[in-house]
Amino acid sequence: MQKLKALVIDDDPGILDTIEEKLILLQHECDCVGSVSEAQGKLAANSYDYVILDMEIPIRCAGETSIANGKSFLRELRQKYRKDELPIIFITGRELDKIEHVTEVMWNDANDFITKPFAKSGEHTLEASIRRYTAEAAGRKNAAPSPDDWLSRTVSGGMVAWKTKARNGKWRECSLRESTIQNRLLECIYEFYRKNPMISHFDIMSKCGWHESEYFKRENGKRTPTRGPVKNHVMKLRTQLGIRAEFSEGGINILRPEE
Numbered sequence: 001m002q003k004l005k006a007l008v009i010d011d012d013p014g015i016l017d018t019i020e021e022k023l024i025l026l027q028h029e030c031d032c033v034g035s036v037s038e039a040q041g042k043l044a045a046n047s048y049d050y051v052i053l054d055m056e057i058p059i060r061c062a063g064e065t066s067i068a069n070g071k072s073f074l075r076e077l078r079q080k081y082r083k084d085e086l087p088i089i090f091i092t093g094r095e096l097d098k099i100e101h102v103t104e105v106m107w108n109d110a111n112d113f114i115t116k117p118f119a120k121s122g123e124h125t126l127e128a129s130i131r132r133y134t135a136e137a138a139g140r141k142n143a144a145p146s147p148d149d150w151l152s153r154t155v156s157g158g159m160v161a162w163k164t165k166a167r168n169g170k171w172r173e174c175s176l177r178e179s180t181i182q183n184r185l186l187e188c189i190y191e192f193y194r195k196n197p198m199i200s201h202f203d204i205m206s207k208c209g210w211h212e213s214e215y216f217k218r219e220n221g222k223r224t225p226t227r228g229p230v231k232n233h234v235m236k237l238r239t240q241l242g243i244r245a246e247f248s249e250g251g252i253n254i255l256r257p258e259e
Helices: 011-025 035-043 066-077 099-108 126-142 179-191 201-208 230-241
Strands: 005-007 029-033 050-054 088-092 110-115 153-154 159-165 171-177 198-199 217-219 223-224 244-247 250-255
Touching: 005 011, 005 035, 011 029, 011 110, 011 126, 029 035, 035 066, 050 066, 066 088, 088 126, 110 126, 110 198, 159 179, 171 179, 171 230, 179 198, 179 201, 179 230, 179 244, 198 201, 201 230, 201 250, 230 244
Parallel strands: 005 029, 005 050, 050 088, 088 110
Antiparallel strands: 153 159, 159 171, 198 250, 217 223, 244 250
């Protein structure tokens, strides 16, 4: 059986050694790096089953560490990989007793967060988190295709090939650059549509990088997304892939192509 492989990002060599020892006991392989730029290089050249990411890391080796760097890199990864495709476990030596810290970490799409120093026993150890989320990802990967899986994508060389299967069996496809807002919107749909076709405005704003003031425009004194930038992108989805959308106060309901 092929061993699971992790990418571990932390600028503390001692922490990297500790994590590597834990992964060896789990019979997992790992690549350990200390900066965002090194991690980007590893991800471009290798495939990983999960990521362990320190919240406070430098952009480059020996650079200044910042919480903003860890959060920004997490968002970058989530634009490419769903939570069930590439589990990401945030680790931090900072106190996460304040609810706003916990909420922000999880809203940034981490699968879990673990505090340092690592607990040696209990339900919320690093090892337990790794077992849980890699098992969930493997279950999703090995599951038989569902009739509800009508949207698929293939990533290659900075481009993403998207395909939809309509209810009448007709296929449509288009290719987009990874960095485009149109692609980010599709990534958001791809992440959520199986569980809930109603995607919240918050999740769309977060994934596409829109600020609330530009996403919601005022019409007759009320804030509405149908006057904002998302409307044009939703219309393109119908033209390109047949995806239909219905706006509501809480979000956008994504509908499978009919034909």
